[in-house]
Amino acid sequence: MKVLFINGSPNERGCTYTALHEVEKTLRVHGIETEILYLGKKSVAGCIDCSACAQTGKCVFDDQVNAVIARIDTIDALIVGSPVYYSGPTGQVTAFLDRLFHAAGERKMKGKPGAAVVSCRRGGATAAFDRLNKYFSISSMPIVTSQYWNQVHGFTPEDVMRDEEGLQTMRTLGENMAWLLRCIEAGRKEGVPAPQYEPRVMTNYIR
Numbered sequence: 001m002k003v004l005f006i007n008g009s010p011n012e013r014g015c016t017y018t019a020l021h022e023v024e025k026t027l028r029v030h031g032i033e034t035e036i037l038y039l040g041k042k043s044v045a046g047c048i049d050c051s052a053c054a055q056t057g058k059c060v061f062d063d064q065v066n067a068v069i070a071r072i073d074t075i076d077a078l079i080v081g082s083p084v085y086y087s088g089p090t091g092q093v094t095a096f097l098d099r100l101f102h103a104a105g106e107r108k109m110k111g112k113p114g115a116a117v118v119s120c121r122r123g124g125a126t127a128a129f130d131r132l133n134k135y136f137s138i139s140s141m142p143i144v145t146s147q148y149w150n151q152v153h154g155f156t157p158e159d160v161m162r163d164e165e166g167l168q169t170m171r172t173l174g175e176n177m178a179w180l181l182r183c184i185e186a187g188r189k190e191g192v193p194a195p196q197y198e199p200r201v202m203t204n205y206i207r
């Protein structure tokens with residue numbers, strides 16, 4: 001089993017990484033493989049709604065989005081982390097996720113557990129957390145929760161390490177993710193079938 005972490009902070013080893021790493025340590029205790037993908041400081045192109053991905057299965061902007069799509073079948077779960085900027089996730093991570101989920105879609109993402117983690121100095125965490133969870137909830141992905149909303153507080157990684165409740169929330173998230181992945185694996189071994197979905201109906205609210 002493998003969990004891919006996406007670090008949406010421009011600071012590779014900042015507060016967001018500190019929170020994600022706490023989850024990662026718990027998953028590793030349970031023997032689950034992990035990888036943290038750092039998006040970097042460069043601009044990430046946003047989705048231009050060209051719909052080319054519907055034909056090719058990949059994005060016209062050939063960057064880390066396509067690299068993830070190419071190996072999405074080897075990834076069992078996704079955890080996305082972001083600092084809070086103006087009560088929302090970073091532009092880099094939302095641009096990345098817009099294109100990833102548009103190109104991969106429910107077809108590739110369904111059934112994979114997902115979780116969001118946010119880091120803030122003071123406020124705006126729940127709004128950013130809600131925004132990230134919407135990617136999972138539109139893609140038939142089980143959303144993994146914790147004992148509190150998945151957030152840590154602090155201005156520096158050292159501050160985050162003093163947020164005892166926040167760090168415990170991360171460890172609980174790791175426990176819940178590991179448990180759900182094991183349950184899914186056990187279900188597959190016992191022949192529990194995946195959900196069977198109806199053909200998609202789309203209504204544009206035009207009369």
